[in-house]
Amino acid sequence: MINTxxxxxxxxxxxxxxxxIAAAFIGAGYQLYAVIIKDGATAQFHARASxxxxxxxxxxxxxxxxxxxxLAPSPTPTVPASSGLSNADIDVDTTCPYGxxxxxxxxxxxxxxxAPQEKVVHALFVTN
Numbered sequence: 380m381i382n383t384x385x386x387x388x389x390x391x392x393x394x395x396x397x398x399x400i401a402a403a404f405i406g407a408g409y410q411l412y413a414v415i416i417k418d419g420a421t422a423q424f425h426a427r428a429s430x431x432x433x434x435x436x437x438x439x440x441x442x443x444x445x446x447x448x449x450l451a452p453s454p455t456p457t458v459p460a461s462s463g464l465s466n467a468d469i470d471v472d473t474t475c476p477y478g479x480x481x482x483x484x485x486x487x488x489x490x491x492x493x494a495p496q497e498k499v500v501h502a503l504f505v506t507n
Contacts, residue, residue, distance in 0.1 A: 383439050427462050428490040428499040431469065434499045436488045443484040445507035447475035458490065467492040482506050 389397075435456050444450070450473060458467040470489045477483050487502040 384490060387425075424464065424493060425497070425499065428467070428497075429463055429501070431458055431462050431464070431467075432490045432499050432501040433489045436486060436503055439473065439488070440486045440503050440505045443473060443486060443505040443507055445482045446480045447477075447482065447484040448479060449473060449475055456488075458492075464490075464492040466494055466496070476504070484486050493506060 395438055438455075456469045456471050458469050468491045470491075471488075472487045474485045474487070475481060475483070476485045484505045484507075485502060486505060487500065490499045491497070492499075
């Protein structure tokens with residue numbers, strides 16, 4: 380009887396295949412991580428812009444007149460530097476959806492930010 384010794388360890392081909400599979404999983408994991416980080420930053424900037432829009436919406440809704448008049452907001456709203464939004468601009472528009480003289484006003488606040496430009500719009504009907 381011929382006694383053959385038992386093989387111990389991995390062959391070079393088995394090791395190469397295992398390393399290829401591990402590299403594929405690491406590459407896919409990194410891509411997933413990068414997408415999650417990017418989406419998280421986008422959501423954070425959107426939330427900041429939404430907070431600025433909501434704050435200005437409440438401020439200018441309290442100043443709506445009865446009867447409705449379509450006046451430019453005074454003073455001109457600005458995006459606070461503490462918001463951390465780059466290339467940010469804010470626009471407040473007060474309209475009379477049911478005609479001048481009606482007690483209902485519509486206040487719309489639009490915050491544009493970032494590059495490429497993204498928008499957050501908040502609107503509120505106010506009856507004084």
